[in-house]
Amino acid sequence: MTAKILDGKKLASQSEEEIKTEVSELVSKGINPTLATILVGNDPASETYVRMKRNTCKKVGMESIAVELPESTTTDDLLATINDLNNNPNVHGILLQHPVPSQIDERKCFDAIDIEKDVDGVTCLGFGNMSMGIDAYGSCTPAGIIRLIKHYELEVQGLNAVVVGRSPILGKPMAMMLLNLNATVTICHSRTQNIETIIKNADLIVGAVGIPKFIKTDWIKHGAIVIDAGFHPEKCGDIDLERMDEISSAYTPVPGGVGPMTINTLILHTMQSAKKLLTN
Ligand code: NAP
Numbered sequence: 001m002t003a004k005i006l007d008g009k010k011l012a013s014q015s016e017e018e019i020k021t022e023v024s025e026l027v028s029k030g031i032n033p034t035l036a037t038i039l040v041g042n043d044p045a046s047e048t049y050v051r052m053k054r055n056t057c058k059k060v061g062m063e064s065i066a067v068e069l070p071e072s073t074t075t076d077d078l079l080a081t082i083n084d085l086n087n088n089p090n091v092h093g094i095l096l097q098h099p100v101p102s103q104i105d106e107r108k109c110f111d112a113i114d115i116e117k118d119v120d121g122v123t124c125l126g127f128g129n130m131s132m133g134i135d136a137y138g139s140c141t142p143a144g145i146i147r148l149i150k151h152y153e154l155e156v157q158g159l160n161a162v163v164v165g166r167s168p169i170l171g172k173p174m175a176m177m178l179l180n181l182n183a184t185v186t187i188c189h190s191r192t193q194n195i196e197t198i199i200k201n202a203d204l205i206v207g208a209v210g211i212p213k214f215i216k217t218d219w220i221k222h223g224a225i226v227i228d229a230g231f232h233p234e235k236c237g238d239i240d241l242e243r244m245d246e247i248s249s250a251y252t253p254v255p256g257g258v259g260p261m262t263i264n265t266l267i268l269h270t271m272q273s274a275k276k277l278l279t280n
Contacts (some may be wrong), residue, residue: 001223006148012260019271020263021058026274027061033274034063034124035051035093036085037267040078040100050097056263062270065091072222075105078247079112080263090278092177093119093270098169116276119269121173131176137269142174144261145206146181151200154225154250157182162199164188164215164238165208174206207238215239217247226251229258 023033024182035057038216039050050066056065067081075235087089098258110122118126121139121204129136137143149156161183183204188195196219199205200211204225207215212232220226226248230238239256244251252258 001246001249003245003248004152004154004248006152006227006257008144008148008252008253008258008261009256011148012223012264013213013267016056016060016096018105019062019267022271026271026278029278031277033271034065035095035270036065036067036080036088036148038067038069038078038085038093038096039096040069040073040097040104043238043277046097046109047098050095051058052216053095053263053266056267057270060090060267060271062267071101073101073104075103075108077222078104082109082112086112091117091243093117095120095266096122102216117273119273121269122169126169127176128171130173131180133180133268137273138170138177139173140267140269141170141208141229141258142177143269144265145174145229145258147265148227148252148258148261149181149225153185156204156225156240157226158203159183159203161204161206162186162188162202163206163208164195164199165206165210165229167208170208171206173207174229178206179206193277205239209238212236212239213238213240217242217244220244220247222247225249225251227258228252228254231255231259247251 039048054064068125094113103139113123115125119137121137126136130138161178163171163175164191166187175187199219206227208229213236228237228239262266
């Protein structure tokens with residue numbers, strides 16, 4: 001079996017070209033799609049992620065506003081910043097970079113983001129709407145994975161899908177999105193027993209566990225669809241992708257699979273949010 005490679009890098013770059021065209025049409029109609037990024041503190045990884053997001057905005061001709069707050073920021077300070085951005089008609093999407101310093105009530109701050117500007121899909125309301133099949137911007141990593149699945153026309157209906165990880169930004173929304181596509185979904189987490197047996201029965205596996213090569217090659221059923229959301233400094237993901245070419249029917253490489261789709265989806269959602277102004 002030669003597996004399909006789910007090439008996120010290629011799809012993201014095609015999508016960037018399309019977004020660029022749409023952005024320039026919006027600009028010609030007087031709308032400048034704008035993403036506001038909020039970075040609290042000095043975490044180097046978060047600084048890098050925010051910079052990458054802002055660079056991608058620039059690449060497609062979109063504006064970004066960078067809000068940088070000190071490590072000592074309180075929940076009330078951050079809520080006030082979010083409130084200002086909610087009320088700013090020139091801002092179409094708000095990204096609050098996770099994680100924030102521990103003294104801040106992150107959930108409260110995420111939920112303060114206006115649902116219309118929740119382009120990163122972090123609010124409880126957005127999650128609830130998405131789960132119920134009501135229009136909402138899904139969390140960007142799982143939404144990017146679904147875009148890849150659809151682009152490569154993979155049939156998910158009826159499959160035994162196993163999501164390993166249940167974080168609010170990845171595992172949980174991923175499971176709901178797959179359920180909405182009529183997969184039969186199992187969610188595994190740190191207290192799951194017999195994880196190997198569960199994965200061995202999966203037709204579709206999503207690795208979202210945060211441990212390098214946690215899911216072993218010989219746990220993967222022949223013909224399964226393999227999605228690896230992980231990315232680690234040693235340039236591997238959460239799944240040991242060795243021989244995936246022969247074993248799986250389709251898989252996301254690391255790097256170049258899920259990763260590029262995340263930022264692209266954020267930018268896409270921001271453009272879509274700005275575009276809604278034409279119809280409102
Ligand atoms: P996270 O918040 O740390 O969540 C990890 C999840 O894995 C938790 O639900 C945890 O279970 C579960 N887990 C931990 N150890 C386990 C074990 N031994 N057996 C089974 N489950 C276990 O991580 P995350 O933010 O969801 O990220 C997951 C991965 O995706 C990471 O590799 C991260 O780098 C990657 N990621 C990539 C992108 C991207 O843009 N490509 C974006 C976000 C994340 P409990 O809930 O029981 O603790």
